[in-house]
Amino acid sequence: MIYIKRDGGGAVVAISKDPTPGFEASEEMPSSEVDEFLVTVAGSEFQASDLSFIRVLDDVIDLLISKNVILFTELPPVVQEKYTERATMRERRRDALNLLEDGDIL
DSSP states (O other): OEEEEEOTTSOEEEEESSOOTTOEEEOSOOOHHHHHHHHHHHHHHHHHHHHHHHHHHHHHHHHHHHTTSSOGGGSOHHHHHHHHHHHHHHHHHHHHTOOSOTTOOO
16 A cells, blocks of 8 residues: 655645555555656656766766867767857856956965
């Protein structure tokens, strides 16, 4: 048996294997609503992982190019474009965080 919690509109917002206040018992196998909820939860977990992994890929590409293992021009044109966009964004962010002028001394 599973226990389902719904929001005011009736959408599934939480699932429990234990009886919990605010949850309704469901003896049936998970419905399509529950399946959709589970996909959403799993999808958000992967999405968060993907976002942090993108930074890892940026760093790996930087390393491979700096070590001359690959040449930037060997990357497909679409990859070159996306990589350049991300590199530009990272550089702008790095510059925005520079709070000291070049001649400033701590």
